[in-house]
Amino acid sequence: MEFLQQNWHWAALAAFSGGWLLIEAIRAKADKSLLSPIEATLLINREDAVVVDVRNDGEYAQGHIPNALHVPLADLERRKGELEKYRDRPLVLCCQSGARSSGAIAALRKAGFEKLYNLRGGLYEWEKAGQPLDRGSRRNEGKGKKK
Incomplete structure (x- = not known):
């Protein structure tokens, strides 16, 4: 927990990147x-x-x-x-x-x-x-x- 508090910006970047990849994967599946x-x-x-x-x-x-x-x-x-x-x-x-x-x-x-x-x-x-x-x-x- 202390690691996340000290490195919150990296955790936020990782969460954002993962979310972006998930959105792109869903969008690609929907594009026929x-x-x-x-x-x-x-x-x-x-x-x-x-x-x-x-x-x-x-x-x-x-x-x-x-x-x-x-x-x-x-x-x-x-x-x-x-x-x-x-x-x-x-x-x-x-x-x-x-x-x-x-x-x-x-x-x-x-x-x-x-x-x-x-x-x-x-x-x-x-x-x-x-x-x-x-x-x-x-x-x-x-x-x-x-x-």
Whole structure:
């Protein structure tokens, strides 16, 4: 008890941090647009979802989800018309960690896209889950399957 009295600021920081993590975990569970790598694979296979990789050219060239469309986040605004043909299909957006793809989802939602999903943990979690990566250096500029 004496330790807590003398170090109350550290105890408060620990309690705050723990509470923050709990809130984030609950929020993530409630967000149905976040997909695990396995859920994303099922959506791709069952509903013909299109993967849109919003990382920069160098990151994309180091490895990407097979058949992913490459539309860097910096180019999304001017290139979103290229995604129009996929408007009725689910779009799974991905980046390295899931942060940039969240921004891309917000931009596409403003443009009227509805079936938008974010790969939780990005390519980091995809690879960690043992999912395949295409490590070819050629750029894929829209080779998604058409229905």
